[in-house]
Amino acid sequence: MVFSKRLTLWYLHNKRDLPWRKTHEPYQIWLSEIMLQQTRIEQGLPYYYKFIEAYPSVFDLANAPADEVLKLWQGLGYYSRARNLHETAKYVAFELDGKFPDTYKGLLKLKGVGDYTASAIASICYNEPVAVVDGNVYRVLSRIFGIDTPINSTPGIKEFKALAQELLDKDDPATFNQAIMEFGALHCKPQNPYCETCPFNEKCLALKDQRIKELPIKLKKTKIKKRYFNYLVFDLDNENTILEQRTGKGIWNGLYQFPLIETEKLSAENELVQLDSFKELIQEQKYSLELYNEEPVVHKLSHQHLYTLFWLVNTQGLQERSVSLEEVMNYPVPVLIGNFLNEYLPDDYK
């Protein structure tokens, strides 16, 4: 039996019932694909429902305020996806009359849409025979065909794309693409795959050579940096505080946070208050300072560990640019800030 036939047979018996499998509308497929980039389906699913409810069409999304989109995205991570999502929605709605490009090549031009996503949308919505290559596909193919080219090397990317394209069922690319991903997610899992009951266990080279655990091969990743954050939480007791929007190219671009002082190492109070950046924030005001957490909160990102202290600052007068307590929860914030607010604020504000 040919590869695609054996694969799709497995798929028809084992596929999950997922909302984006009930439609071929490019808006919904596009939304789901952006959301699921580097994201487990279980994690993305509630966000997909939220977005579809809030924005049933690309026009609804296009007309939404950027901060509102970011707020709905809060907690999902990789926030550039949300910014690109909104920008692309506006482009499709207002420049393309609400119609998504209907080819792989055209889709590839959209912001936030790379090779994988363009292939997924083109195949699922328009039956264009282009193979998807995501983390699942790398794993399935590297194991069955015993390929040890690193999946994140330039030759590897080319090799796996070509192989996937060769195996693709050109008569039903939509089913094939979803089948190979579903097979990787549910059966040929990263850890403890079900080789005993695998439809490919007679031909799988990794199984034959006992290399299941070592495939796929991935080049080393960069090492994690430690950073030390001091958040100044102004006057939360007095019903108003200060939030600032992060700008630039670093983490959490576009999200809001308390005024931040980053230091080279964990700060003591007497060191913190002498910093120019601290004095700048306090201006000439009278203040009292209290450390909220003796032990730093360690917030772990892919490439950074953030050791964070929250300092409660009480001043006399009302702050300039202050945000009321009711408003705080409407701002999109990083999970690090969201966790603090959930712990600190009374339940009425949540």
Place this chain on the structure above:
DNA sequence: AAAACGGGGCC
């Protein structure tokens, strides 16, 4: 070609 970009789940 390599680094940056989140958060959560699993071993």
Place this chain on the structure above:
DNA sequence: GGCCCAGTTTT
């Protein structure tokens, strides 16, 4: 602590 997840963009 390390790896992975329906990857893309920037450097």
